[in-house]
Amino acid sequence: xxxxxxxxxxxxxxxxxxxxxxxxxxxxxxxxxxxxxxxxxxxxxxxxxxxxxxxxxxxxxxxxxxxxxxxxxxxxxxxxxxxxxxxxxxxxxxxxxxxxxxxxxxxxxxxxxxxxxxxxxxxxxxxxxxxxxxxxxxxxxxxxxxxxxxxxxxxxxxxxxxxxxxxxxxxxxxxxxxxxxxxxxxxxxxxxxxxxxxxxxxxxxxxxxxxxxxxxxxxxxxxxxxxxxxxxxxxxxxxxxxxxxxxxxxxxxxxxxxxxxxxxxxxxxxxxxxxxxxxxxxxxxxxxxxxxxxxxxxxxxxxxxxxx
Numbered sequence: 409x410x411x412x413x414x415x416x417x418x419x420x421x422x423x424x425x426x427x428x429x430x431x432x433x434x435x436x437x438x439x440x441x442x443x444x445x446x447x448x449x450x451x452x453x454x455x456x457x458x459x460x461x462x463x464x465x466x467x468x469x470x471x472x473x474x475x476x477x478x479x480x481x482x483x484x485x486x487x488x489x490x491x492x493x494x495x496x497x498x499x500x501x502x503x504x505x506x507x508x509x510x511x512x513x514x515x516x517x518x519x520x521x522x523x524x525x526x527x528x529x530x531x532x533x534x535x536x537x538x539x540x541x542x543x544x545x546x547x548x549x550x551x552x553x554x555x556x557x558x559x560x561x562x563x564x565x566x567x568x569x570x571x572x573x574x575x576x577x578x579x580x581x582x583x584x585x586x587x588x589x590x591x592x593x594x595x596x597x598x599x600x601x602x603x604x605x606x607x608x609x610x611x612x613x614x615x616x617x618x619x620x621x622x623x624x625x626x627x628x629x630x631x632x633x634x635x636x637x638x639x640x641x642x643x644x645x646x647x648x649x650x651x652x653x654x655x656x657x658x659x660x661x662x663x664x665x666x667x668x669x670x671x672x673x674x675x676x677x678x679x680x681x682x683x684x685x686x687x688x689x690x691x692x693x694x695x696x697x698x699x700x701x702x703x704x705x706x707x708x709x710x711x712x713x714x715x716x
Contacts, residue, residue: 436462436489450475454482462489462515470496477504486512491540493517499524506532517566519543526551530558540566540594547573549580556585563587566594568620573598578605586612594620596649603630610638617646626650628664635672642675649678 434457450471454460460483465471471492480487487509497518502525506513510532517540518525526541526548536559541547547570556562565587567573578601590613595601601624610616617640631650635641642648669677 432457433459435459436464438464438466440466448475450479451482454479454484458484461485461487463487464489464491464493464517465495466493467495470498471501473498473501473504476501477508480505480508483509488513489515491515491517493519497521497525499528503528503532511535514538516540517542523548523551526555530554534558536562538562538564538566540568542566542568542570544570545572546570547577547581549577552581553585556581556587560587561589563589564592564594565590567598568594568596570595570598571600573600575600575602575605579608582608582612588613589615591615591646592618592620595624596620596622598624601626603627603633606630606634607637610634610641614638614640616641617644618642618648619646620649622649622651624651628668632668632671635668635675642672642677647676647678 437453437457437460450463453463476497490505490509490513499522502518502521506528510529511534513533513536515538516529516533516536517538520543521529521541530551533555536555539555539559539562541552544567547567556565567578578595578598582605586609593609593613593616598621601621603626606621606626607630609619616638619641631648640646669675
């Protein structure tokens with residue numbers, strides 16, 4: 409994979425020195441920083457890298473319709489993965505790409521896309537296996553349902569950081585359009601994802617084994633009921649990422665958590681702790697030794713610590 413950015417190998421100069429042919433076998437490019445996505449850059453990538461099938465852009469300013477359209481037209485292979493993060497993609501620009509390459513995409517990741525964007529995706533994408541629509545204040549229910557119905561092969565679905573989406577919207581989407589092969593579902597930092605939505609999820613997705621619901625409002629009782637319904641959740645290599653703080657006080661887990669681990673020993677629950685709550689709980693500086701103390705105090709195999 410080639411990376412473009414201040415801290416990675418800079419291939420920007422290669423574009424204009426006509427040296428990209430040296431990397432003709434590259435299949436994946438990761439572009440970081442708005443300075444690297446000026447007019448003609450994406451087109452040159454497509455023309456110079458005949459095996460290119462995966463593109464990730466972090467930043468990049470505004471991607472214009474002519475740039476994405478020309479890039480899609482010049483690609484010599486079918487595009488497998490497109491991830492556009494922290495950049496502005498007008499609906500017409502997205503449509504110019506998806507109308508040419510959307511049918512072939514397996515992975516599509518977009519941040520803060522609008523309702524019209526979701527409509528475009530539903531009209532041009534039919535082979536998605538992984539879909540990520542993140543950082544939205546709301547989700548257009550009808551358009552998202554249309555995407556999921558048009559792509560029944562989705563196995564990984566990500567709505568992370570959609571903080572203000574009402575639980576009823578989650579329930580409606582999961583009830584009407586959950587892909588039957590869904591294996592992983594991610595709703596970290598979705599504050600309104602609660603017990604009812606989780607119950608609907610496990611009923612609609614019998615193959616689900618991985619669930620990221622860090623900083624959601626699912627209760628321990630809600631998780632217990634989900635584990636009783638699902639035969640795969642958190643098992644067989646799957647994992648459940650779940651916040652246990654500020655529940656954790658003085659390095660002691662609530663009894664409900666200890667009971668849960670005892671009743672479902674085969675389930676891999678991966679607790680997440682926020683640094684600010686850890687500091688309040690222990691009232692001491694957080695360092696590697698304290699991290700080890702936290703791990704020793706829990707019955708779980710692994711623990712994440714998030715800065716917050």
